[in-house]
Amino acid sequence: MVEKSLRDRAEETFELAIKLTADSSNLAGLHQKIQQCHQRLHEPMRVAVVGKIKAGKSSLMNALLGESVVATGAEELTFNVNWFKYGETPSLV
Secondary structure (H helix, E strand, O other): OOOOOHHHHHHHHHHHHHHHHOOOHHHHHHHHHHHHHHHHOOOOOOOOOOOOOOOOHHHHHHHHHOOOOOOOOOOOOOOOOOOOOOOOOOOOO
């Protein structure tokens, strides 16, 4: 059995919720909110990682990304704000 991804499971759940609330005038507000949330599932996600110096923020980002993208070390290396954006080919901008 192939396990479904979290995104696939969320998609199915939203589709079911939209279907179940579509024909009820009493649930019109809920139906609209579910549709809005469903749309957000397909939009880029923004995540902020903040904390004290040398708290492991860069290590956390590398763990979330599944590869060593953010510099880590004994010295303070990421004292500036860094933005990461998905791309098909890894690159520095």
